[in-house]
Amino acid sequence: MKVLIIGATGQIGRLAIREALDLGHEVTAVGRNVDRIKPEIGLRVVKADVQDAESIKSVMPGHDVVVLTFGAIADFKTLLFGSRVCEIGTKNVIAAMKLFGTPRLVAMTSIGAGDSAGHGSWAFRNVIKPVLLGRIMKDRSVQEELVRSSGLAQWVIVRPAVLNDNEKSTQLRFFTSFDGSSEPSDIARSSVAAFLAKTIADRTFDSSSVLISN
Ligand SMILES: NC(=O)c1ccc[n+]([C@@H]2O[C@H](COP(=O)([O-])OP(=O)(O)OC[C@H]3O[C@@H](n4cnc5c(N)ncnc54)[C@H](OP(=O)(O)O)[C@@H]3O)[C@@H](O)[C@H]2O)c1
Numbered sequence: 001m002k003v004l005i006i007g008a009t010g011q012i013g014r015l016a017i018r019e020a021l022d023l024g025h026e027v028t029a030v031g032r033n034v035d036r037i038k039p040e041i042g043l044r045v046v047k048a049d050v051q052d053a054e055s056i057k058s059v060m061p062g063h064d065v066v067v068l069t070f071g072a073i074a075d076f077k078t079l080l081f082g083s084r085v086c087e088i089g090t091k092n093v094i095a096a097m098k099l100f101g102t103p104r105l106v107a108m109t110s111i112g113a114g115d116s117a118g119h120g121s122w123a124f125r126n127v128i129k130p131v132l133l134g135r136i137m138k139d140r141s142v143q144e145e146l147v148r149s150s151g152l153a154q155w156v157i158v159r160p161a162v163l164n165d166n167e168k169s170t171q172l173r174f175f176t177s178f179d180g181s182s183e184p185s186d187i188a189r190s191s192v193a194a195f196l197a198k199t200i201a202d203r204t205f206d207s208s209s210v211l212i213s214n
Pocket residue numbers: 006007008009010011012013030031032033034048049050051069070071072073085109110111159160161162163164189
């Protein structure tokens with residue numbers, strides 16, 4: 001399939017490019033700092049800012065699937081004042097997808113967004129999220145609502161648990177609802193990237209929000 005990865009210059013984004021190419025997809029990689037991506041066969045790299053509607057429109061034509069891996073850079077200013085990059089960027093992406101008839105969206109968000117709020121490890125629920133990530137999470141929840149109400153033919157929200165840089169694992173746990181019987185722990189960026197790449201064509205979790213964790 002022809003896949004557009006937005007946020008492709010990030011840690012998960014770069015791993016997702018590799019996984020998608022290995023599955024035989026043709027990939028267009030989008031980000032601002034595109035010098036982080038090495039050119040190779042099957043890969044087109046385009047410099048664009050997801051907050052710039054025109055640049056997202058210009059890169060959209062000809063793709064079957066869009067994968068979102070972008071997110072606010074968690075620097076001091078963002079932690080203090082918040083960010084609307086997920087809201088603005090996702091609005092731009094959905095509008096461009098509708099304009100060019102791109103049917104499928106795989107949107108990576110985060111544990112702590114939407115109805116996953118209040119879940120995760122003790123440290124995440126009680127310290128990391130409330131103290132550090134409250135404002136960033138608001139933007140993620142708005143992003144999720146935009147995807148859910150987009151009217152796109154096919155969409156999936158993928159919420160990674162707390163990230164680490166461990167080896168890739170295929171032994172994942174999936175949470176599509178939360179009854180408190182078990183809590184998500186953490187997950188390797190490499191495992192998230194592999195799951196996103198699989199979800200390009202796999203429709204198991206279509207029209208739902210799935211939290212993935214080891
Ligand atoms: N830390 C955790 O435990 C955790 C858990 C769950 C989910 N998450 C989420 O996972 C996301 C990705 O993780 P990661 O490790 O891959 O982060 P990362 O390396 O910081 O990547 C973030 C990406 O977002 C892109 N981006 C930011 N603003 C952009 C803009 N205006 N236009 C286009 N691209 C933009 C950046 O690209 P450029 O700078 O090149 O534009 C970069 O590629 C994070 O944003 C975070 O919200 C984190």
